[in-house]
Amino acid sequence: MKIEGRNAVTEALKAGTTIDRLLVEKGLKDAGAQKIIDEAKSRGVKIFFRDKIALDRESATKRHQGFIAEVTDYKYSELEEILSLAEQRGEPPFLLILDGVEDPHNLGSILRVAECAGAHGVIIPRHRSVSVNETVIKVSAGASAHIKVAKVTNINDTIDELKSRGVWVYCADMDGQSVYKTDLTGPVAIVVGGEGRGVGKRTRSNCDGIVSLPMYGQVNSLNASVATAIVVYERIRQNLSK
Numbered sequence: 001m002k003i004e005g006r007n008a009v010t011e012a013l014k015a016g017t018t019i020d021r022l023l024v025e026k027g028l029k030d031a032g033a034q035k036i037i038d039e040a041k042s043r044g045v046k047i048f049f050r051d052k053i054a055l056d057r058e059s060a061t062k063r064h065q066g067f068i069a070e071v072t073d074y075k076y077s078e079l080e081e082i083l084s085l086a087e088q089r090g091e092p093p094f095l096l097i098l099d100g101v102e103d104p105h106n107l108g109s110i111l112r113v114a115e116c117a118g119a120h121g122v123i124i125p126r127h128r129s130v131s132v133n134e135t136v137i138k139v140s141a142g143a144s145a146h147i148k149v150a151k152v153t154n155i156n157d158t159i160d161e162l163k164s165r166g167v168w169v170y171c172a173d174m175d176g177q178s179v180y181k182t183d184l185t186g187p188v189a190i191v192v193g194g195e196g197r198g199v200g201k202r203t204r205s206n207c208d209g210i211v212s213l214p215m216y217g218q219v220n221s222l223n224a225s226v227a228t229a230i231v232v233y234e235r236i237r238q239n240l241s242k
Helices: 006-014 031-042 052-058 079-089 104-116 134-139 155-164 201-206 224-240
Strands: 002-004 019-025 047-050 067-071 094-099 121-125 149-152 168-178 188-193 209-212
Touching: 002 006, 002 134, 006 019, 006 031, 006 067, 019 031, 019 052, 031 047, 047 052, 079 121, 079 149, 079 155, 094 104, 094 155, 094 224, 104 121, 104 134, 104 224, 121 155, 149 155, 155 168, 155 188, 155 201, 168 201, 168 224, 188 224
Parallel strands: 019 047, 094 121, 094 188, 121 149, 168 188, 168 209
Antiparallel strands: 002 067, 019 067
């Protein structure tokens, strides 16, 4: 797998990700580039300087910014690791559950939101979902190196497990109670649906409640990552106002 771009490579280095080799564009003189190079050297990463055209050929995203790191495949976490992280921090569990998000740009943006908001982890299904790939890592701007992602066989079994452990599970969908009138404090998991299809009927009925965002325009839905950010930061607002 390749990690591309300055932010993504920087965060991978910070997180201690095993980098097999780092390709760097020849002739980069700015301080930001040198900082990345120095950090990679300090960690014993093999660095290879190549012409820009060579990096362009290697790039999957075509936006490498002069840095491409080759790493082992993304390492997923287990649900138990996510819950253990919450316990270690002394915080109520806060998770995002993605039901069929297939656009890597949406997944990357959601991982970035989750990491910035202090979520303990993100859960995705093994099927009908994009995996954490090069595009996801690039779009996440390095967040994928810091947020735990669990890939599960059955979303509804995972929801049942969370509910049995005292986590309230809310589905972000249409025709629910306003998110601004819903108590999102405490142990909470938010289910977000995929592009177009939304949250599956069975999954929706398995949640403790449905939260919605008020809509005033002609379009009746938001991009998955945008909707996720609004709901997540409403939870933060509620916690800060307690």
